[in-house]
Amino acid sequence: MRTKRYPALAELGLHPPAQVDVAYENLLAEVLTHGAAKRDRTGTGTRSLFARQLRYALADGFPRLTTKFVAMKAVKGELLWFLQGRSNVGWLQERGIRIWDEWAGADGELGPVYGVQWRSWPTRDKGVIDQISELLTTLRTDPDSRRMIVTAWNVSELDAMALPPCHAFFQCYVSEGRLSLQVYQRSADLFLGVPFNIASYALLTHMLAQQADLEPGELVWTGGDCHIYDNHVEQVREQLSRVPQSFPFPVLRLERAASIDSYTMDDIDASRGYRHHPAITAPVAV
Numbered sequence: 001m002r003t004k005r006y007p008a009l010a011e012l013g014l015h016p017p018a019q020v021d022v023a024y025e026n027l028l029a030e031v032l033t034h035g036a037a038k039r040d041r042t043g044t045g046t047r048s049l050f051a052r053q054l055r056y057a058l059a060d061g062f063p064r065l066t067t068k069f070v071a072m073k074a075v076k077g078e079l080l081w082f083l084q085g086r087s088n089v090g091w092l093q094e095r096g097i098r099i100w101d102e103w104a105g106a107d108g109e110l111g112p113v114y115g116v117q118w119r120s121w122p123t124r125d126k127g128v129i130d131q132i133s134e135l136l137t138t139l140r141t142d143p144d145s146r147r148m149i150v151t152a153w154n155v156s157e158l159d160a161m162a163l164p165p166c167h168a169f170f171q172c173y174v175s176e177g178r179l180s181l182q183v184y185q186r187s188a189d190l191f192l193g194v195p196f197n198i199a200s201y202a203l204l205t206h207m208l209a210q211q212a213d214l215e216p217g218e219l220v221w222t223g224g225d226c227h228i229y230d231n232h233v234e235q236v237r238e239q240l241s242r243v244p245q246s247f248p249f250p251v252l253r254l255e256r257a258a259s260i261d262s263y264t265m266d267d268i269d270a271s272r273g274y275r276h277h278p279a280i281t282a283p284v285a286v
C-alpha cells in the first residue's frame with residue numbers, strides 16, 4: 001500500500017529557506033562555540049565534536065551551500081573520477097581540478113582509494129567486486145534489501161592508501177519509489193571538506209536514482225570527528241556572518257547517461273538558481 005507523499009515546496013510554487021545553509025551553519029556554530037580543543041595528525045590543531053547528522057530532502061532542491069561559493073566543477077569531477085574507478089590525479093588535473101594534489105606521489109598515484117574500492121574491491125582469489133554495479137542491480141531487482149552498502153574502508157589496504165577514506169561507508173534505502181542514502185564520514189573538515197562531501201553525495205544519490213528509475217529521497221550525512229581547523233576560524237566567522245535565508249535552493253539538471261560510469265561533466269549542472277556569496281579561501285591541512 002502506498003502512503004501519501006507530501007508535495008515538495010517547489011511543486012507548490014514556494015521557495016523553501018536555504019536549509020542547506022541553516023543546518024550546516026548550526027553545526028559550524030556548535031563546533032565553533034562548544035568544540036573541544038583537540039590535536040590532530042596534521043599538527044594544525046582543531047576544535048571538535050563527535051557524531052553529528054545533517055539531513056536534506058532532495059526534492060526541495062540541490063544542497064549546494066549559498067553562504068560561500070562551492071566549486072561544483074571539482075565536486076563533479078571528483079565524483080566522476082570515483083565512479084570510473086580511478087586513483088591517479090592526472091585525470092583530475094587535466095580538468096583543472098587540484099584538490100587531491102597534495103596527497104599524490106610523483107606519479108600522481110593515491111593508491112587503492114575510493115574509486116578502486118568502489119569498482120574493484122580485491123577478493124582473496126585475485127578477482128574483484130564491483131560494489132557500484134552490484135548496488136545498482138540490487139536497487140533494480142530487490143529494492144527492499146537491507147544490504148545495499150558500499151564501503152571504501154578496506155582494512156587490509158589502508159596502509160597502501162595516501163589517506164584512509166574519510167567518507168568510508170554508505171547505505172541506500174528505497175521506500176515508496178524514493179531512494180535515500182546515508183553516508184558515514186569518520187572525519188569531517190567542516191569548513192573545506194564537508195560542503196564538497198554533501199554536494200557530492202547528493203549528486204551520487206541523484207545519479208543512482210536516475211539509473212534505477214527511482215526518485216531521489218533524502219540524503220543523510222553522519223559525521224564522526226566533526227572538526228574546524230584552528231586556521232579556519234576566521235573564515236568560519238565570516239561565513240556565519242552571511243545571511244542565507246533569502247536565497248532559494250539551486251536546482252540540479254542531470255542528463256541521463258547510458259550507465260553510472262558514463263556521465264560526463266556536461267551532463268551535470270547545478271548552477272540554475274544558484275545565487276551565492278563569494279568564495280572564502282582557506283589553507284588545507286595536509
Ligand SMILES: Nc1nc(=O)c2c([nH]1)NC[C@@H]1CN(c3ccc(C(=O)N[C@@H](CCC(=O)O)C(=O)O)cc3)CN21
Binds near residue numbers: 103285
Ligand atoms: N584537511 C583535509 N580536508 C579535506 O577536506 C580533504 C583532505 N584534507 N584531504 C583529501 C581531500 C581533498 N579535499 C579537498 C581539498 C581541497 C579543497 C579546497 O581547497 N577547496 C576550495 C576550492 C577548491 C577549488 O576551487 O577547486 C574551497 O574553497 O572549497 C576541498 C576539498 C577533501 N579532502
Ligand SMILES: O=c1ccn([C@H]2C[C@H](O)[C@@H](COP(=O)(O)O)O2)c(=O)[nH]1
Binds near residue numbers: 164187190
Ligand atoms: O572527503 C573528505 C576527505 C577528507 N576530509 C578531511 C577530514 C580530515 O580533516 C582530513 C583527514 O585527516 P585524518 O587524520 O585522516 O582524519 O581530511 C574531509 O573532510 N572530507
